[in-house]
Amino acid sequence: MFTSDPKRYPHLKAVFFKVFKSIEVKELLRYLSAGMSAFLGEYAVFRVLFDLAGLQKFLANSAAMFLGFWISFLLNRFWSFKSTKKFLKQLLLYSVLFCINLVLSNLLMLIMSDRLQMSPSLSKIIIMVMIAAWNFVIFKKVVYK
Numbered sequence: 001m002f003t004s005d006p007k008r009y010p011h012l013k014a015v016f017f018k019v020f021k022s023i024e025v026k027e028l029l030r031y032l033s034a035g036m037s038a039f040l041g042e043y044a045v046f047r048v049l050f051d052l053a054g055l056q057k058f059l060a061n062s063a064a065m066f067l068g069f070w071i072s073f074l075l076n077r078f079w080s081f082k083s084t085k086k087f088l089k090q091l092l093l094y095s096v097l098f099c100i101n102l103v104l105s106n107l108l109m110l111i112m113s114d115r116l117q118m119s120p121s122l123s124k125i126i127i128m129v130m131i132a133a134w135n136f137v138i139f140k141k142v143v144y145k
Helices: 010-021 025-052 057-080 087-115 120-143
Strands: none
Touching: 025 057, 025 120, 057 087, 057 120, 087 120
16 A cells, blocks of 8 residues: 655655756746746637637647747747757757647547547646646757757
8 A cells, every 4th residue: 555654665755856856947947937838828829719710629729739839949949948959950859749749639639528528628738738747858858958
């Protein structure tokens, strides 16, 4: 049975500190701020296209993610990670990740809204949080290294 006693799971503490030791707090805060900006822009466009314009949820999601792509790429490159590496190489890596995220996002949207009967708006928020979590690691270790 799982207990909350940290002495019982010393390996978890070691893993936790190993992962977070390499993360600079300022960089993480900048990433979260940039992510919030991209989130607000992307989510607003999704709601306008889906709720007001009546666009199909997958088209609204794809169009909104495209806007979020540019907000996120530019803010993360120039502000969060302060990268000066090759712009086109990073744009290509970011684009590949974007395509993967787009497919996963639409697949998760299908599962959550159609199969689990969640509202598309709530599904969108949950999916965006999931993507933000794995993107930080990929940005730091691959795209903006």
